[in-house]
Amino acid sequence: MSRIWADPTTSRKLTRVTDGDHPRFPLLLPPDTADLGPTDRDDVRAALEGADAVADLGTDLAATLAWVTSVNRPRSLAATWELLASVAARDVAAARILEPHLDARAILDEAAAAGIAPDVDPRGSWGVFAAEGPGVRLTATQDAGTWTLHGTKPWCSLAADLDRALVTAWVDDEHRQLFALDLRDPAVSARSGPWHARGLDRVVSAPIDVDGAVGVPVGDPGWYLRRPGFAHGGVGVAACWWGGAVPLRDALAAAAAGERADQLSRVHLGRADVALWAARAVLVETATVFDAGGAASEGLRANRARTLVADAVETAIAEAAHALGPGPLVADEAHARRIADLQVYVRQHHADRDLARIGADVAAGDTAW
Secondary structure (H helix, E strand, O other): OEEEEEOOOOOOEEEEEOOOOOOOOOOOOOOOOOOOOHHHHHHHHHHHHHHHOOOOOOOOHHHHHHHHHHOOOOOOHHHHHHHHHHHHHHOHHHHHHHHHHHHHHHHHHHHHHOOOOOOOOOOOOEEEEOOOOOOOOEEEEEEOOEEEEEEEEEEEEOOOOOOEEEEEEEOOOOOEEEEEEEOOOOOEEEOOOOOOOOOOOOOOEEEEEEEEEEEEEOOOOOHHHHOOHHHHHHHHHHHHHHHHHHHHHHHHHHHHOOOOOOHHHHHHHHHHHHHHHHHHHHHHHHHHHHHHOOOOOHHHHHHHHHHHHHHHHHHHHHHHHHHHOOHHHHHOHHHHHHHHHHHHHHHHOOOHHHHHHHHHHHHOOOOOO
16 A cells, blocks of 8 residues: 655655555565575564564564564574665664664674673673763773673663663773673663654663673673674664665655656656665675675775665665655655654764775775775
8 A cells, every 4th residue: 555645845646655565575685595595584584574563663662672582583694684674674763673682692692603601691682882982981890700880881772671782891991891781780770861863763872871780791802893793783784774765765766657757756766776776786795795704804895885885875865855855754754754763873874984994994905895
């Protein structure tokens, strides 16, 4: 079923595929891809069926978190990114909630594979809190074999609603270490803000204050950043961005196919389509390379992929704005929320700073394609 809105600037009628008419599965990978084995394919399909059963996916936080904890993490990156992209096409906030949960479970599995066996209960909902901010710091100290955490950690998404999180804390002036933290511990206090976001408004990302909570170490200092999965997780976020932008292409296609569509509407569609098509190709290639293991220049490859995807998403947002006008932004709740959510989410990309990092790697002699 399509939703129809009036464009107040031209009195045209525009149609758009609603969030109820979900994109096909697979969304990201080719339909006949060999990268999805039977188990992964079944896990992704089951997760998406579960998402479709949540009446207010992404807005009903309790129901969305209950679904998140039921999802089996696919073993391949290709399948994981397929799942994330397909969820984001349904609802951006739902993907924003699912991605760190899957990332935390992947980190714990990666630790186990590396011979690190943290004594933690993997059940429940998880987050990953690794951001730093000016004027605040989370520190970890060890006494008689027990690590305790003290201080403030910024940008802790859904800390008041999750069960546990993997957090980075400073163990000395120069090194950070990863710890598993029980967010239900009375020594952990999640702030309610500031969070004045119009996009991702339910995914509150505010500081936590920690006063002596026990942290379970996951790897030695620096392991969190050294592991290959650090680069992999960053591209998983980009897969969410990409999937969240695909319905904008659908909206542009519906407008360009309308009875009164003009050449410009097709230009807007073409520009968004090419950008998202190129980003899709990069995500598929990156998943293939990373899944094969032992890839050189993983950090550079990940930063290139994230940058290209972020640019494609911002292109799609701009083309949708130019082609569709203000109508859907004021009259279609799902479209307006998708735009607002994407604009906040894609700011996890560091824009010119990431380009500078790429340039520094290439200038230093890392020219691998």
